[in-house]
Amino acid sequence: MNMTTTTNATASxxxxxxxxxxxxxQHLYHNGISSRAQIAQALxxxxxxxxxxxxxxxxxxxxxxxxxxxxxxxxxxIGLELDTTRFHVIGVKFARSLVQVGVFDLAGKPLSVQELxxxxxxxxxxxxxxxxxxxxxxxxxxxxxxAVGMAVPGPYLRDVGRTAxxxxxxxxxxxxxxxxxxxDSPLPLFVEQDARAGAxxxxxxxxxxxxxxxxxxxxxxxxxxxxxxxxxxINGAQGxxxxxxxxxxxxxxxxxxxxxxxxxxxxxxxxxxxxxxxEEGDLIPDATELSHTEASxxxxxxxxxxxxxxxxxxxxxxxxxxxxxxxxFNAFNPQHIVIGDIVAEAGPMLLEEVRHxxxxxTIPELNTATTISLSSLPAxxxxxxxxxxxxxxxxxxxxxFFELT
Amino acid sequence: MNMTTTTNATASxxxxxxxxxxxxxQHLYHNGISSRAQIAQALxxxxxxxxxxxxxxxxxxxxxxxxxxxxxxxxxxIGLELDTTRFHVIGVKFARSLVQVGVFDLAGKPLSVQELxxxxxxxxxxxxxxxxxxxxxxxxxxxxxxAVGMAVPGPYLRDVGRTAxxxxxxxxxxxxxxxxxxxDSPLPLFVEQDARAGAxxxxxxxxxxxxxxxxxxxxxxxxxxxxxxxxxxINGAQGxxxxxxxxxxxxxxxxxxxxxxxxxxxxxxxxxxxxxxxEEGDLIPDATELSHTEASxxxxxxxxxxxxxxxxxxxxxxxxxxxxxxxxFNAFNPQHIVIGDIVAEAGPMLLEEVRHxxxxxTIPELNTATTISLSSLPAxxxxxxxxxxxxxxxxxxxxxFFELT
Numbered sequence: 001m002n003m004t005t006t007t008n009a010t011a012s013x014x015x016x017x018x019x020x021x022x023x024x025x026q027h028l029y030h031n032g033i034s035s036r037a038q039i040a041q042a043l044x045x046x047x048x049x050x051x052x053x054x055x056x057x058x059x060x061x062x063x064x065x066x067x068x069x070x071x072x073x074x075x076x077x078i079g080l081e082l083d084t085t086r087f088h089v090i091g092v093k094f095a096r097s098l099v100q101v102g103v104f105d106l107a108g109k110p111l112s113v114q115e116l117x118x119x120x121x122x123x124x125x126x127x128x129x130x131x132x133x134x135x136x137x138x139x140x141x142x143x144x145x146x147a148v149g150m151a152v153p154g155p156y157l158r159d160v161g162r163t164a165x166x167x168x169x170x171x172x173x174x175x176x177x178x179x180x181x182x183x184d185s186p187l188p189l190f191v192e193q194d195a196r197a198g199a200x201x202x203x204x205x206x207x208x209x210x211x212x213x214x215x216x217x218x219x220x221x222x223x224x225x226x227x228x229x230x231x232x233x234i235n236g237a238q239g240x241x242x243x244x245x246x247x248x249x250x251x252x253x254x255x256x257x258x259x260x261x262x263x264x265x266x267x268x269x270x271x272x273x274x275x276x277x278x279e280e281g282d283l284i285p286d287a288t289e290l291s292h293t294e295a296s297x298x299x300x301x302x303x304x305x306x307x308x309x310x311x312x313x314x315x316x317x318x319x320x321x322x323x324x325x326x327x328x329f330n331a332f333n334p335q336h337i338v339i340g341d342i343v344a345e346a347g348p349m350l351l352e353e354v355r356h357x358x359x360x361x362t363i364p365e366l367n368t369a370t371t372i373s374l375s376s377l378p379a380x381x382x383x384x385x386x387x388x389x390x391x392x393x394x395x396x397x398x399x400x401f402f403e404l405t
Numbered sequence: 406m407n408m409t410t411t412t413n414a415t416a417s418x419x420x421x422x423x424x425x426x427x428x429x430x431q432h433l434y435h436n437g438i439s440s441r442a443q444i445a446q447a448l449x450x451x452x453x454x455x456x457x458x459x460x461x462x463x464x465x466x467x468x469x470x471x472x473x474x475x476x477x478x479x480x481x482x483i484g485l486e487l488d489t490t491r492f493h494v495i496g497v498k499f500a501r502s503l504v505q506v507g508v509f510d511l512a513g514k515p516l517s518v519q520e521l522x523x524x525x526x527x528x529x530x531x532x533x534x535x536x537x538x539x540x541x542x543x544x545x546x547x548x549x550x551x552a553v554g555m556a557v558p559g560p561y562l563r564d565v566g567r568t569a570x571x572x573x574x575x576x577x578x579x580x581x582x583x584x585x586x587x588x589d590s591p592l593p594l595f596v597e598q599d600a601r602a603g604a605x606x607x608x609x610x611x612x613x614x615x616x617x618x619x620x621x622x623x624x625x626x627x628x629x630x631x632x633x634x635x636x637x638x639i640n641g642a643q644g645x646x647x648x649x650x651x652x653x654x655x656x657x658x659x660x661x662x663x664x665x666x667x668x669x670x671x672x673x674x675x676x677x678x679x680x681x682x683x684e685e686g687d688l689i690p691d692a693t694e695l696s697h698t699e700a701s702x703x704x705x706x707x708x709x710x711x712x713x714x715x716x717x718x719x720x721x722x723x724x725x726x727x728x729x730x731x732x733x734f735n736a737f738n739p740q741h742i743v744i745g746d747i748v749a750e751a752g753p754m755l756l757e758e759v760r761h762x763x764x765x766x767t768i769p770e771l772n773t774a775t776t777i778s779l780s781s782l783p784a785x786x787x788x789x790x791x792x793x794x795x796x797x798x799x800x801x802x803x804x805x806f807f808e809l810t
Contacts, residue, residue: 155735157770164770213642229639229646236634236738237618238774243735246768250667251654251728260731260766262655323656326665330560330648331736333641361665363651365562365569369643 018399020045020053025062025395028082029106029204033066035077054080060402061086082106087394087401088144090135090187091386094152095194096169096221097291099127101134103142104387106394108205112138113383121171128180139187146401147188149390151382152177153222154193155246155258158239161191165246165258188400190389194218196233196242197385199226201377202338204388208376215334216375217244218382219321220341221292223265227332234332242332245269249323264327267320270296270342276313283309293342300346317343318350322357325372329362340375341382347374423804425450425458430467430800433487434511434609438471440482459485465807466491487511492799492806493549495540495592496791499557500599501574501626502696504532506539508547509792511799513610517543518788526576533585544592551806552593554795556787557582558627559598560651560663563644566596570651570663593805595794599623601638601647602790604631606782607743609793613781620739621780622649623787624726625746626697628670632737639737647737650674654728669732672725675701675747681718688714698747705751722748723755727762730777734767745780746787752779 023043028034031042040050057063058080066079084106093100099116114134119127139145153172155164161178182189192200199216202209212231218224223245227234234241245265246258253262266272270292277287277295284302287295302310321343328337344350351374358367375381394401428448433439436447445455462468463485471484489511498505502525507518519539524532544550558577560569566583587594597605604621607614617636623629628650632639639646650670651663658667671677675697682692682700689707692700707715726748733742749755756779763772780786799806 155768155771160770164768211642229641234634234639234737237616237740238738238771240768240771241634241736241738243738246735247652247732248654248728248766249656251725252657258768260735320656323653327652330651330665331646332639333560333643333646333648335642361653363560363569363645363648363663365565366560366643366645 017053018397020049021057021398022396024050024053024057025082025398028063028080029084029395033079033081035079037077039080057398062398062402084109086144087146088142089387089390089394090138090145090148091383091388091390092131092135092148092150093194093383093386094150094172095382096153096172098221098293099131100383101131101138102383102387103138103145104384104391106391108201108384108387108391110384111142121169124171124175128175132181135181145187147190147390147394148181148185149197149386149388149393150177150181150189150191151194151197151386151389152191154195154224155240155243156191156193158191158193158235160238164240170257188390188393190393192385192389193224193226193239194222194382194385195224195244196226197389198224198340198375198381199228199233199385200388200392201381201384202340202375203228204391205384206338206375206377208373209336209338211335213333213335215242215328215332215337216381217321217324217328217337217339218341219268219324219339219343221270223269223324225328225332227334229332229334244324244328244331247324247327247331249320249327264320264324268317268324268343273299273313273317273343276317280309280313283313296342297345303346303349311349314346314349315353318346318353319357321350322354323361325354325358326361329358329366329370333366335369336371336373338373338375340377344374350374422458423802425454426462426803427801429455429458429462430487430803433468433485434489434800438484438486440484442482444485462803467803467807489514491549492551493547494792494795494799495543495550495553496788496793496795497536497540497553497555498599498788498791499555499577500787501558501577503626503698504536505788506536506543507788507792508543508550509789509796511796513606513789513792513796515789515792516547524574526574529576529580533580537586540586550592552595552795552799553586553590554602554791554793554798555582555586555594555596556599556602556791556794557596559600559629560645560648561596561598563596563598563640565643569645575662593795593798595798597790597794598629598631598644599627599787599790600629600649601631602794603629603745603780603786604633604638604790605793605797606786606789607745607780608633609796610789611743611780611782613778614741614743616740618738618740620647620733620737620742621786622726622729622733622742622744623746624673624729624744624748626675628674628729630733630737632739634737634739649729649733649736652729652732652736654725654732669725669729673722673729673748678704678718678722678748681722685714685718688718701747702750708751708754716754719751719754720758723751723758724762726755727759728766730759730763731766734763734771734775738771740774741776741778743778743780745782749779755779 102113103111161176195218214228216226225242225244248262250262254266256263274292274295303314504521508516566581600623619633621631630647630649653667655667659671661668679697679700708719
C-alpha cells in the first residue's frame with residue numbers, strides 16, 4: 001500500500017506541474033506577450049516557480065522570448081510569447097455528405113484545406129479509407145503536425161466513440177470514430193461533437209468573444225449546441241449534453257429520427273428549409289436538383305434580393321431559430337450566443353427576426369445581460385472547431401505533445 | 406508590484422491548503438470512517454500532508470478519531486470521522502405561500518422544523534420581518550449553528566440576489582434576498598434557487614444517489630431543475646441556468662408570466678393541475694376553496710383510490726412531466742433524474758407514465774444509461790435543500806466556519 005500511496009503522491013505532484021504549465025500556456029495564448037512577473041501575478045504563482053516552468057517550455061521551443069517590451073509602470077522587461085506557428089494540427093470536419101480536412105497553426109490559421117468527394121449513405125466506407133490516406137500524407141509532409149482533432153455530428157457518445165443519431169444520414173452511426181481513427185493513430189487524436197468543437201473555436205479564435213459563459217448555436221445540416229460554462233464545456237454523463245437540435249419546441253409537432261416529436265432540427269436545419277422550399281412549389285423551380293445547402297443558400301440570396309416569398313420563408317425559419325435561442329437562455333443562461341453554420345448566412349434578416357422572438361419571450365433580466373451575434377468565423381466553423389479540439393488539448397495537457405527534458 | 410506578487414502567491418498557497426482541507430472533509434463526508442492512509446491514497450496526497458491537515462481539523466473539533474477499525478488487508482488502524490453532529494445549520498425554504506424554517510445537523514437530519522403563517526401577495530413584508538426574528542432566535546438558542554442556507558424559487562439571479570419571475574406570486578420579486586438577509590447576517594448566509602438546492606440535497610443526503618451527474622427535477626408549485634454535472638452545479642452566467650419550468654414544450658401553447666409561451670410549468674405545476682381540476686367541473690366540488698397543493702393532493706388520492714377521471718388527469722399531467730424529462734435528457738444528459746416535490750407524491754402512476762413518454766421519445770443510448778426515480782427525501786426536499794446549500798459551503802470553504810489555529 002505504501003508504494004501505491006507514493007505513486008499517487010508522485011502522480012499528484014506531476015499533475016500539479018502539468019496544471020501550472022497548462023495555466024501558463026493558456027495565459028500566453030489568451031493574453032499575448034507577457035513578462036514573467038505579469039504571469040506570476042495573474043496566476044498567483046511564485047516568481048521562482050514561473051522561472052522554472054518557463055525555462056522548460058523555452059527549452060522545448062513551445063514559447064519564445066521576444067526581447068524587451070514595455071511592462072507595467074514603464075519598466076522594461078523581457079516578454080514571453082507562445083509561438084503559435086511552431087506546432088500545427090490537423091482538423092477534420094464530418095458533416096453528413098461533406099468531409100473537410102485542414103492543417104492549422106495554433107492560432108487557428110488555416111494553412112491548407114481540402115474537401116473529400118461528396119459522401120452518400122453507401123460511400124461512407126470509401127470516404128473513411130480515403131481520409132486515412134489523407135491524414136497520413138499530411139502528417140508525413142508536415143513534421144510540425146502534433147495532433148488531430150475531429151468534429152462529428154451529435155449526439156456523439158464521447159466514451160463510446162459513436163454518434164447516436166444522424167438525422168438524414170444514419171449510415172454515419174456505424175462508424176466508431178475512436179476505434180476507426182484514434183486507436184492506431186501515430187498522433188494524439190481527439191473527437192468532439194461539432195457544435196461543441198465550434199464553441200471551442202469561438203472561445204479560442206474569435207476576438208469578439210470575451211466571455212467564458214458562451215453558447216455556440218450551430219444551425220446547418222443539423223442543429224447543435226456547444227456550451228462553455230465558466231470556462232468549461234458542459235458534457236453530461238455520456239458527453240451528449242446540450243443536444244438542442246433534439247429538444248422539442250412542440251410536443252404536438254413533426255416526428256424526428258431520434259424518436260422525439262417537434263425537435264427544433266425539424267424546423268430550421270437545411271433539410272427542413274429544403275422541404276419548405278419544395279412545399280412552396282415554383283419558388284425555386286430546380287429545387288429538387290439541389291443539395292440542402294445549395295437550396296438554402298439560393299433561398300437566402302433571393303430574400304436578400306427582395307423576393308417577398310423568399311423573405312417570408314427566411315423569417316419563418318428565423319423565428320424557429322429564435323425560439324431555439326429562448327430555450328438556450330432558459331437552459332444554459334450564457335452571456336453570449338453565437339449563431340453559426342449555413343443558416344447564419346441568411347445574415348441580418350435572420351438576426352433581426354431572432355432578436356424579435358427573443359425580446360418577446362425571454363425573461364428581461366436574462367435578455368439584457370446576453371449578446372446574440374452571428375459567427376464571424378468562416379461558415380465551416382466546425383472545421384476550425386476540429387482544429388480547436390486539438391489545440392484545446394495541447395493547451396490543457398501540454399506534456400502529451402512535446403518532450404520535456 | 407513585488408508586494409502584490411507575494412500576496413497573490415500567499416493567497417494561492419492558502420487556497421491550496423483550503424482546497425486540500427475541503428477534499429479531506431468531502432472524502433470523509435461521502436465515504437464515512439477512513440484511515441489517514443486511505444485518505445492519502447484516495448486523494449493522491451502525501452501521508453505527511455494528511456497528518457498535518459487532519460491534526461488541525463482534529464484540533465478544531467470538526468473531525469474525530471474513532472479508535473481502531475479494520476482497514477484494508479486486515480490491518481488495524483485509527484479511523485477518522487467527520488462529526489456531523491458537532492455543527493448545525495439553519496435552512497429556510499421559500500415556496501410562494503409557504504415559508505419553512507428548520508435546524509439540521511451536517512448529515513441533513515432535521516432537529517426542528519417550523520412553518521410561517523401562509524404568505525399572500527400583500528403579507529410578504531410581514532413574513533420577512535417574522536423570519537428575521539425566527540432565525541435570530543434559533544441562532545441564539547443553539548450555539549452549534551454555524552450557517553444559514555436559503556432555497557428560493559427560480560429563475561434566481563445569483564449575483565443580484567433577486568428572483569426574476571415567480572409565476573403566480575410576483576410579489577416575491579421585490580425581495581432582494583442577499584440585501585435583506587445576507588448583508589447584516591451575523592452568520593455566513595447563502596441563497597440558492599430551490600431546485601438547485603434540492604439537487605445538492607439529493608447529492609449529499611440520499612444514499613440511492615450514487616452518480617455525480619445528477620438532475621433534480623422539482624415539480625411543485627413551480628417547476629425547476631438543478632443539474633450537477635461531474636460534481637459541479639451548472640450555473641450559467643447569472644446563475645439562472647437549468648430553468649426547465651420556462652423552457653417551452655409548445656411554441657403554440659399557453660402564455661406564461663415569464664414572457665414565453667408553452668412553458669412546461671404551465672402544464673404540470675400545482676397551479677396548472679388546480680386549473681385542470683376546476684375545468685373538470687364537479688370532480689372535486691370544493692376545489693375553489695383549496696390551495697393548489699391541497700387540490701393536487703386530493704386529485705392524487707382520488708386517482709390512487711381508483712377514480713377513473715382523476716387517474717386520466719394524473720396521467721395527462723405525468724405525460725407533460727415526461728416530456729420535461731425528455732428535454733432534460735437532451736439538454737443535460739444526466740445519469741440519474743430524481744423527480745421531487747408535491748407532484749412526485751402522485752407516486753408509481755406518475756413514474757410509470759413518465760417512463761412511457763421517455764421510452765418513446767428519448768435516444769435509446771441515452772435512455773438505457775439513465776435512471777429516473779422519485780425522490781426518497783421528504784416532499785419538502787427544498788427545505789433539506791436549503792440546509793444542503795449551507796452544508797455544501799461548509800464542506801467547500803471550511804475555514805469560513807471555524808477557527809483554525
